[in-house]
Amino acid sequence: MKNTNEATDASHYKYIGTRSIRPDGFEKVTGRANYGADLSLPGMIWGKMLRSPHAHAMIKSIDISKAEALAGVMAVVTYNDFPSVSSEIVATGEGTEDLLDLARNLMADGKVLYHGHAILGVAAISRQIAEQALALIDVEYEVLPAVLDVRDAMAKDAPVLHEKMYTEGLAETPNTASNVASVVELKKGDVDAGFAQADVIVEREFYTPTVHQGYIEPHACTVRYDEHGQSMVWCSTQGHFDVRATTAKLLHMSLSKLKVIASEIGGGFGGKTTVYLEPVALLMSKKSGRPVKMIMDRDEVFKASGPGSATRNWIKIGAKNDGTITAMQGKLHYEAGAFKGSPARLGGMTAFTPYDVENMFVECYDVVVNKPKVAAYRAPGAPQAEYAAEMIVSELAARLAIDPIDFRLQNAAKEGTKTIYGPKLKRVGLVECLEAAKNSPHYQQALKENQGRGVSSGFWFNIGGSSSVTLNMNRDGTGTIVEGSPDIGGSRASMQLMAAETLGIAAESFKTIVADTENIAHNDGTGGSRTTFATGMAVVEAAKDVIRQMKERAASVWNVNVDVIDWVDGVAINVGGSEKLSAAEICATADRTGGQISGQGNINARGAGPSFAVHICDVEVDKETGKVDVVRYTAIQDAGKAIHPSYVEGQYQGGAAQGIGWALNEEYVYNDKGILQNPGFLDYRIPLASDLPMIETVIVEVPNPAHPFGVRGVGESGIIPPLAATAYAVSDAINAPITDLPCSPPNVLAVIQANS
Amino acid sequence: MAKVHVNTTVNGDAVEFLCNPGETLLDILRNDLQLTGTKEGCGSGDCGACSITVDDRLVCSCLVLAVEAEGKKIGTIEGVADKDQLNVIQQKFLEHAALQCGICTPGLIVSVQALLKENPNPTEEQARYYLAGNLCRCTGYDKIIRAVMDAAETMRGAA
Numbered sequence: 001m002k003n004t005n006e007a008t009d010a011s012h013y014k015y016i017g018t019r020s021i022r023p024d025g026f027e028k029v030t031g032r033a034n035y036g037a038d039l040s041l042p043g044m045i046w047g048k049m050l051r052s053p054h055a056h057a058m059i060k061s062i063d064i065s066k067a068e069a070l071a072g073v074m075a076v077v078t079y080n081d082f083p084s085v086s087s088e089i090v091a092t093g094e095g096t097e098d099l100l101d102l103a104r105n106l107m108a109d110g111k112v113l114y115h116g117h118a119i120l121g122v123a124a125i126s127r128q129i130a131e132q133a134l135a136l137i138d139v140e141y142e143v144l145p146a147v148l149d150v151r152d153a154m155a156k157d158a159p160v161l162h163e164k165m166y167t168e169g170l171a172e173t174p175n176t177a178s179n180v181a182s183v184v185e186l187k188k189g190d191v192d193a194g195f196a197q198a199d200v201i202v203e204r205e206f207y208t209p210t211v212h213q214g215y216i217e218p219h220a221c222t223v224r225y226d227e228h229g230q231s232m233v234w235c236s237t238q239g240h241f242d243v244r245a246t247t248a249k250l251l252h253m254s255l256s257k258l259k260v261i262a263s264e265i266g267g268g269f270g271g272k273t274t275v276y277l278e279p280v281a282l283l284m285s286k287k288s289g290r291p292v293k294m295i296m297d298r299d300e301v302f303k304a305s306g307p308g309s310a311t312r313n314w315i316k317i318g319a320k321n322d323g324t325i326t327a328m329q330g331k332l333h334y335e336a337g338a339f340k341g342s343p344a345r346l347g348g349m350t351a352f353t354p355y356d357v358e359n360m361f362v363e364c365y366d367v368v369v370n371k372p373k374v375a376a377y378r379a380p381g382a383p384q385a386e387y388a389a390e391m392i393v394s395e396l397a398a399r400l401a402i403d404p405i406d407f408r409l410q411n412a413a414k415e416g417t418k419t420i421y422g423p424k425l426k427r428v429g430l431v432e433c434l435e436a437a438k439n440s441p442h443y444q445q446a447l448k449e450n451q452g453r454g455v456s457s458g459f460w461f462n463i464g465g466s467s468s469v470t471l472n473m474n475r476d477g478t479g480t481i482v483e484g485s486p487d488i489g490g491s492r493a494s495m496q497l498m499a500a501e502t503l504g505i506a507a508e509s510f511k512t513i514v515a516d517t518e519n520i521a522h523n524d525g526t527g528g529s530r531t532t533f534a535t536g537m538a539v540v541e542a543a544k545d546v547i548r549q550m551k552e553r554a555a556s557v558w559n560v561n562v563d564v565i566d567w568v569d570g571v572a573i574n575v576g577g578s579e580k581l582s583a584a585e586i587c588a589t590a591d592r593t594g595g596q597i598s599g600q601g602n603i604n605a606r607g608a609g610p611s612f613a614v615h616i617c618d619v620e621v622d623k624e625t626g627k628v629d630v631v632r633y634t635a636i637q638d639a640g641k642a643i644h645p646s647y648v649e650g651q652y653q654g655g656a657a658q659g660i661g662w663a664l665n666e667e668y669v670y671n672d673k674g675i676l677q678n679p680g681f682l683d684y685r686i687p688l689a690s691d692l693p694m695i696e697t698v699i700v701e702v703p704n705p706a707h708p709f710g711v712r713g714v715g716e717s718g719i720i721p722p723l724a725a726t727a728y729a730v731s732d733a734i735n736a737p738i739t740d741l742p743c744s745p746p747n748v749l750a751v752i753q754a755n756s
Numbered sequence: 757m758a759k760v761h762v763n764t765t766v767n768g769d770a771v772e773f774l775c776n777p778g779e780t781l782l783d784i785l786r787n788d789l790q791l792t793g794t795k796e797g798c799g800s801g802d803c804g805a806c807s808i809t810v811d812d813r814l815v816c817s818c819l820v821l822a823v824e825a826e827g828k829k830i831g832t833i834e835g836v837a838d839k840d841q842l843n844v845i846q847q848k849f850l851e852h853a854a855l856q857c858g859i860c861t862p863g864l865i866v867s868v869q870a871l872l873k874e875n876p877n878p879t880e881e882q883a884r885y886y887l888a889g890n891l892c893r894c895t896g897y898d899k900i901i902r903a904v905m906d907a908a909e910t911m912r913g914a915a
Contacts, residue, residue: 021850022853028858029837029855029858029862030836030842031793031862032793035859037792037796040790127783214893215859215893216797216857217857218797264857265857266795266797266858266859267894297799298798298802488856489856490856644853646853647853649899650853650895650899653895653896653899654856654895657896658893680800680802681802681891682800686891686893687896687897688889689884689892689901690887692884694880695896695898
């Protein structure tokens with residue numbers, strides 16, 4: 001076992017950069033922490049969804065009479081039970097959605113658009129009776145042909161999913177409906193002129209399959225509708241304020257009449273940024289007058305929550321013999337699933353951003369198909385496009401006989417590089433990551449027979465957004481940090497370290513709680529790698545507010561001007577004299593100096609710092625079977641500043657593992673009728689402990705000037721490089737080009753055989 | 757259908773419950789005995805989040821019928837710590853930051869306890885294969901394996 005590298009920068013901080021024990025750890029290792037499925041209420045009943053057995057069909061009739069007659073059935077809810085919904089763009093998690101699409105995804109409106117699409121909900125006194133009731137419902141379908149790939153969906157005369165969807169973004173508005181929701185072009189310079197200067201040009205089309213975030217905790221909620229008071233939703237979500245906003249909007253409720261409590265969350269990766277159950281559960285609670293619990297089965301999670309887009313992306317890159325890239329071009333096709341809104345544009349914005357190249361052009365197609373509506377998945381849209389681009393970059397380096405890291409360094413984006421989406425990059429750490437990769441022990445190690453190596457860069461923007469924090473000081477000088485960002489990977493620990501550093505009070509003196517929607521002001525969801533950056537900034541603001549109040553109290557006790565008070569290591573000091581008052585002393589006497597002390601930090605954080613990552617992957621390929629083993633892996637990434645290095649490394653390692661799974665094994669398998677064949681962990685194979693080596697990490701720290709401690713988000717960039725690093729390593733080992741993921745044994749064997 | 761009366765032992769406590777013949781032990785633990793530390797991730801024995809021991813044998817409780825608990829000794833995550841004193845494995849999971857979201861953690865800790873009982877000195881590879889039935893989507897397993905190896909060493913030292 002190799003030790004992971006320590007942070008590259010020896011810091012002057014006292015608390016930040018230490019590996020404290022997470023404050024919610026005890027509950028989580030003892031089973032006491034409560035997740036989405038763990039709340040039960042007196043009188044509670046159980047809800048289940050009836051789901052479509054077809055990928056595309058008109059619903060001719062629904063007969064619920066036998067189900068309603070079954071003893072123990074308390075409520076049946078269909079699309080018609082929703083109050084009227086009209087088309088309106090609303091914010092959900094990492095992006096926006098059309099409210100009408102959201103409603104029709106919750107429950108089919110006369111037409112089912114994918115295998116597993118919800119048709120109605122039943123609530124009964126037990127889960128078993130709810131399931132029995134589902135079996136008693138007769139639905140008559142008129143089955144329609146399904147489209148399951150962007151090629152089929154864009155073919156002339158393809159079956160159209162939405163009769164009123166006309167392609168947006170074309171020069172002229174088309175007069176026929178299409179499965180192409182939109183086309184977006186991004187451009188800088190002149191790619192034709194750029195390719196004319198190139199000595200070598202490589203172009204290929206790449207395929208990436210539909211993949212799922214694969215969080216281990218299924219979607220779950222317990223709700224109670226209250227017509228006269230306040231309704232309540234307990235659920236597993238990355239953003240309980242977003243759950244409240246969309247649910248209230250769909251059910252025509254005011255925000256103050258709905259309280260959403262975020263349970264502990266058992267993984268999300270972007271997939272828990274929207275609603276699938278909560279509004280339906282509330283409608284069933286309203287009908288039955290009882291609290292309702294809903295838990296998705298695992299097959300429902302695969303069939304009917306939002307996976308990541310399958311893509312077909314064509315990339316063309318040209319370079320001079322001296323290694324200068326002259327032009328980069330792409331045509332990206334992203335499956336949106338059944339409703340518009342794939343991250344195609346984000347793919348276009350990220351594909352070439354690791355490169356400082358004058359001429360770039362990308363076309364991004366958002367295409368609907370008969371699969372579940374996609375949701376965000378860790379750096380949504382970026383892994384697919386950057387995979388294709390990085391594969392070509394590596395191939396170009398090989399053709400030019402230039403080391404792949406040197407080739408990337410020669411063309412690397414840096415401060416001042418103009419991006420394809422407009423703004424120039426501020427201070428970023430790509431060059432530092434590439435240099436760390438080049439100097440890593442891993443990169444010096446020689447490969448053995450049947451082994452190959454791949455290198456890839458990855459870029460993700462990260463976001464800021466709205467965060468609100470209250471820091472309540474207790475009478476003994478300890479404090480409670482009240483935040484509203486669900487803790488998905490140890491962020492409570494980071495909040496405590498940032499409060500401790502700002503106040504000069506030990507991290508263990510704080511308790512951090514994730515408050516519900518009525519105990520803290522609005523917070524955007526945990527997404528876009530924003531929590532440690534933006535909510536951390538709010539913690540620092542709240543802590544500074546506490547210091548300001550403490551200094552005022554000390555000044556009033558000593559009867560001096562507040563300007564002569566210093567705050568050092570949690571103690572107020574009268575610069576002009578010898579008096580000192582600790583935080584604990586000030587808090588103990590707060591009632592006598594003006595009341596209790598509580599700091600506020602409500603911000604809309606700007607200046608999120610992009611995080612670049614560079615990964616190195618070595619694989620060994622069994623050429624008889626096509627099986628690929630990852631034999632060594634190193635993840636290098638710019639954290640800006642690692643507040644809690646263990647959880648930063650954890651993000652790098654977890655992102656790498658998900659990306660390796662995407663590269664090697666994971667894919668939705670549909671039959672030709674659009675029926676999902678592998679909705680379970682046995683057949684949709686995420687990496688197991690026995691599939692992976694230790695994942696070495698290097699934390700590069702190029703501080704983000706916009707954050708008080710230099711933080712960039714670290715949650716997402718790490719899933720981008722593994723696709724090309726792993727697939728190119730396979731390509732290197734078998735000496736044949738890989739274009740289609742996953743590199744599963746049959747796919748790799750087919751490439752070996754086709755090239756031998 | 758008539759319910760079945762079951763007498764069993766859970767984490768050392770004598771327990772009796774009524775269940776339907778088709779109910780899983782996982783559902784009884786979570787819904788009737790309020791022991792929600794055992795998690796359900798798949799309901800088909802693929803993810804290991806519901807790992808418990810039945811007469812010291814490691815099983816997925818979603819694949820065990822509740823009636824099979826009759827006369828057996830059931831061990832769940834709630835029985836791993838000694839009151840508020842964490843077991844070495846739990847302590848090492850915290851020290852190594854071997855959990856992010858924490859949903860797989862109870863099942864993993866029960867599995868690691870079974871592993872180290874069977875094999876107090878596992879190699880990294882043995883640990884990885886023993887724990888291959890416990891899916892974790894957050895960590896990439898690196899820190900989990902470090903915690904397991906450290907716990908094994910500490911427990912051997914204490915033995």
